[in-house]
Structure formats: C-alpha cells, structure tokens
Amino acid sequence: MPVSRYSVPQFNPYGDDSPVSHDEHWPAPRATAPIHAVLSLPGSKSLTNRELVLSALADAPSILRAPLHSRDSDLMVEALRSLGTTIEEVDGSGGFGPDLRITPAEELFGSTTIDCGLAGTVMRFLPPVAALALGPTTFDGDEGARRRPMATTISSLRDLGVDIGDDGRAALPFTVHGSGRIRGGSLTIDASSSSQFVSGLLLAAARFDEGLELRHHGDRLPSLPHIEMTLAAIRARGVRAVSNEPGSWSVEPGAIAGADVAIEPDLSNAAPFLAAAIVTGGSVAITGWPSSTTQVGADLAELLPLFGATVELEGDRLTVTAGDRIRGVSIDLSTGGELAPPLVALAALADEPSEITGIGHIRHHETDRLAALATEINNLGGEVTELPDGLAITPRPLHGGLWSSYADHRMATAGALIGLAVDGVLVEDIATTAKTLPQFPELWHGLLTAGA
Structure with a gap:
C-alpha cells in the first residue's frame, strides 16, 4: 500500500470524472435545502x-x-x-x-x-x-x-x-x-x-x-x-x-x-458531517457509533446540543437534528481540541457570540489552528479574535472567497462546512483530507445528494 497514492488527485464532489488536485481550488458545495442523511465512516x-x-x-x-x-x-x-x-x-x-x-x-x-x-x-x-x-x-x-x-x-x-x-x-x-x-x-x-x-x-x-x-x-x-x-x-x-x-x-x-x-469509526471525523445538520436545518445520522469509547469525538453528543441541536443515540446510530437556530456557546475544549475547527466554523454561523477556550495546544497541530481559523473566517467577513487559550467568535455576514487549508485536514473540512451556508467558498487543497479521511469529498457529495 504505497503512501504516495495520497498525493494523487482526489474525488470530485460534483460526481463527474474530473479530478480535484492539490493545485485546484475546490468549490465547496452550497446546501440549498436541509440535509437529511445517514452515513458510515472509516476507522479511527x-x-x-x-x-x-x-x-x-x-x-x-x-x-x-x-x-x-x-x-x-x-x-x-x-x-x-x-x-x-x-x-x-x-x-x-x-x-x-x-x-x-x-x-x-x-x-x-x-x-x-x-x-x-x-x-x-x-x-x-x-x-x-x-x-x-x-x-x-x-x-x-x-x-x-x-x-x-x-x-x-x-x-x-x-x-x-x-x-x-x-x-x-x-x-x-x-x-x-x-x-x-x-x-x-x-x-x-x-x-x-x-x-x-x-x-x-x-x-x-x-x-x-x-x-x-x-x-x-x-x-x-x-x-x-x-x-x-x-x-x-x-x-x-x-x-x-x-x-x-x-x-x-x-x-x-x-x-x-x-x-x-x-477498529471503531473515527468519531472526530464525524464532526463536520454532524455539524452539517445544524448548518442546513436538517438531520444527519452516523452508523456504527459505539456505546462506550475512549474517543474524544464522543463528546459531540454533549457539545452539539449547546448549539441548539438535539442528539439521539439509538442502538449504534447517533442522529443530530438541527434546532430552530444556531446558538452561541461558551465551552472549554481542553479534552478535545481536535474538535475545535468544525465547532469554530459552526460558531461563525451562529446568531450570537461564542467563546471556545482550552485549545491553546492546537497552535502546535498540523498548523497553528487558532491563527488559521481566525484568519480564514475573518477573510470571509467574519470577526474572530485570538485569545491566549482559544478564540472569541462574533458572527458577521460571510461572503465567498478562498479558504486556505494550510495542509491541515481539519481546516479543509471546516471550510467545507462554512461553504454549506455561504456562496462561493473555494477550499484550497481539499486533497489534504486524505490525511485521515481520503473519502471526504465523496462522502460530502453524498451528504448533499441525500439532502436533495
């Protein structure tokens, strides 16, 4: 299984045969209706x-x-x-x-x-x-x-x-x-x-x-x-x-x-898909959700309701259903910093301010994620301020533009999430999602297809 296969062009989200390469900007699909989807995810x-x-x-x-x-x-x-x-x-x-x-x-x-x-x-x-x-x-x-x-x-x-x-x-x-x-x-x-x-x-x-x-x-x-x-x-x-x-x-x-x-499904990789339900006013279910786990992604069941969603675990299926609005939050993510990018993206689309702290350590992940999130959301018209240990997010009307990924898979998926609600978001290097989820563009396309 050669490592180099992840440097080749990745799946096109629109379902045609043209590849999406590292050098192209990926047009993040815009949701035109609430998403209602059920999907499975690869291993952790x-x-x-x-x-x-x-x-x-x-x-x-x-x-x-x-x-x-x-x-x-x-x-x-x-x-x-x-x-x-x-x-x-x-x-x-x-x-x-x-x-x-x-x-x-x-x-x-x-x-x-x-x-x-x-x-x-x-x-x-x-x-x-x-x-x-x-x-x-x-x-x-x-x-x-x-x-x-x-x-x-x-x-x-x-x-x-x-x-x-x-x-x-x-x-x-x-x-x-x-x-x-x-x-x-x-x-x-x-x-x-x-x-x-x-x-x-x-x-x-x-x-x-x-x-x-x-x-x-x-x-x-x-x-x-x-x-x-x-x-x-x-x-x-x-x-x-x-x-x-x-x-x-x-x-x-x-x-x-x-x-x-x-190996259990990767629950942290579930975050952008579950958050998509909240962004679009729909519902998304992930199958194979373990009843007991050490994965930090399990915290999503307690975190997403803070944004106004409802969460239900039935058997091995976890379903997130949007509320009537996206609420602002004040949360400490010190135990699950890898969940910060999709949650910050969600907060940028809320109807009131948020503060997400306990994540100073994510400055040392694939990139400085605090600086990257603030920069990219602000470049789209948002208002995000870096704190010593987190981010303060004041929602503003966002516009389209380039979303840089910094070779960081979670930055790329955060851009895709914002693109559900904002016309014209172009994610740079969507292929970087191959780091932990090579199927991301295909699964994201499936999410939108199911919603349609």
Whole structure:
C-alpha cells in the first residue's frame, strides 16, 4: 500500500470524472435545502495507529479489522515495515478497505529512514520503537512537520539512555541510534504541548527492561482522553498499565499479546458531517457509533446540543437534528481540541457570540489552528479574535472567497462546512483530507445528494 497514492488527485464532489488536485481550488458545495442523511465512516486514526504499534511490539500476530486506510495510517504501516514488521492486507470486514494482519519481527532493525509526513502519531509514537531496534533510524517529514514540537520526545529518550542525533534542533529531522533495548524506570517529562508525548512512551514501555514510571510536570496536560485511549489499548493486550494519579502513569514490563481488534469509526471525523445538520436545518445520522469509547469525538453528543441541536443515540446510530437556530456557546475544549475547527466554523454561523477556550495546544497541530481559523473566517467577513487559550467568535455576514487549508485536514473540512451556508467558498487543497479521511469529498457529495 504505497503512501504516495495520497498525493494523487482526489474525488470530485460534483460526481463527474474530473479530478480535484492539490493545485485546484475546490468549490465547496452550497446546501440549498436541509440535509437529511445517514452515513458510515472509516476507522479511527487514533485507534488504528495505536493498535499498529502494539501489534508490531507484540509476541504473536494480530488482526486489525476495519482499520483506517489514510495517509497517516499508511505512513505508520510503511514505517513499521521498514523496522522489520510484516503487515499484510487481508479480506476486509468493512466497506472502506482491507483488514490488516500484523506479524511482529523476531528482532526489530533500524538502518532506515521513516517518513512521518505530518502525522504526529508517527513522529511521536515510533522513536521509542526505533530505540528498541538495532541500528540507526532517521525520522523526517513534510516541511510543516519540521515545525512541530519534538523536544519532549527527544529529551525523554535521552533521559532513558537512548542516543539521538538532532544537531541541536529538538525537531525533525533526527536520528535514533537504537541498541535493541531501553532500560526504562522513572521519568519526568513536560507534555504541555501534546498528549502524544505521553502515549508514545507508554505504548512501548512494556518492552522496556524495567517498564516505565512516567510523570508529567507542566502547567497543563491537553487531550487526556487520548492518554486514556492508550492505556485501555495497552491493558487489552494483557499489560498492567495504570494512571496512579493525575499526571502520573505506570506500565509494567512484560509481553504484549497479539489480538484480534475491531477498529471503531473515527468519531472526530464525524464532526463536520454532524455539524452539517445544524448548518442546513436538517438531520444527519452516523452508523456504527459505539456505546462506550475512549474517543474524544464522543463528546459531540454533549457539545452539539449547546448549539441548539438535539442528539439521539439509538442502538449504534447517533442522529443530530438541527434546532430552530444556531446558538452561541461558551465551552472549554481542553479534552478535545481536535474538535475545535468544525465547532469554530459552526460558531461563525451562529446568531450570537461564542467563546471556545482550552485549545491553546492546537497552535502546535498540523498548523497553528487558532491563527488559521481566525484568519480564514475573518477573510470571509467574519470577526474572530485570538485569545491566549482559544478564540472569541462574533458572527458577521460571510461572503465567498478562498479558504486556505494550510495542509491541515481539519481546516479543509471546516471550510467545507462554512461553504454549506455561504456562496462561493473555494477550499484550497481539499486533497489534504486524505490525511485521515481520503473519502471526504465523496462522502460530502453524498451528504448533499441525500439532502436533495
């Protein structure tokens, strides 16, 4: 499964044969009537990439059923293959691609280069794995990846005795000189800018000689549900992994079991589709919604009613139905910052001001999402002010124009959401949605077709 397939033109939202390329501006479809649609979504990127790492470190083969196939997950697959893991595609159990059979290597080996793209899970989850391999492994990625914070990953592994060469950059590119083992023990880090620093260490910690006693020391710890997701995945593999107290975790050394894992749909990717119901005055249902999950996207069931919608979960179908107006909100999104772009877009279309805070850490995602959201909404006639830890949104009449994506999949989908209500919005580089949802243009087109 070559990673390069996500650099090719993507599906045209209007259903004809002409491609939508990175170089073209995608005319965001305008909704002319309330949308009423039911759809399914591919697997969770967060779960897929965690399970890929655990499967590569396990003591027996694993099967991932209905995993995500996207640029981020394919980068993880290719990286693990380059370290010696065998990953094969087998008949799929879902409608979005094949299942994966993962056979761990008897011994991981380096002497390779890993392309991280813009995937934070690759650049932060795999350096500890590379340290467990024999030989040097160089990490690099897209131009934007070189601006993402990596100092905590590099310094934490050095504190554990791993030799890393970065020429003082504390950023990509860098080389992990793996010795085949990590002693482990006690470690204190500052994970204020990303919970992925914690998850990356915890995922590999059972393979450390002494396991890991990890403590966070910093002024905040964003996206705690992602750490809970990591702990739950580790425990499901037969490893003792606990949170001792807020900001402190321990993983005991031991074998990581192979497993047969069904990957849940990506609930964060559901956000723009569910928000589309509110924007258009209609209803949208997502099938396969889990009754219990560690995904932060589950918070949408509590967040969207704040905008005036009603939410109903019947079996495995979650349905969002618009209210008579879009209300302004005042919410703290510190546990689910990845939901901010579609919710900010929704707030820009509300009939009263909103303030969304607790999201200072999303300045360090694929782009500075606070600055990007403020810039793009303001360029369309809106009024968004950056706060130290969030955004203040005062709704104004919006007009068409170019919406820049900044190579950020969630910025692209936020532009598509605004385009439902505003004529003439052109989203730059819609193909960047292939990072976590290659089918986005096709699914968005289906949403509008169903609404018609």
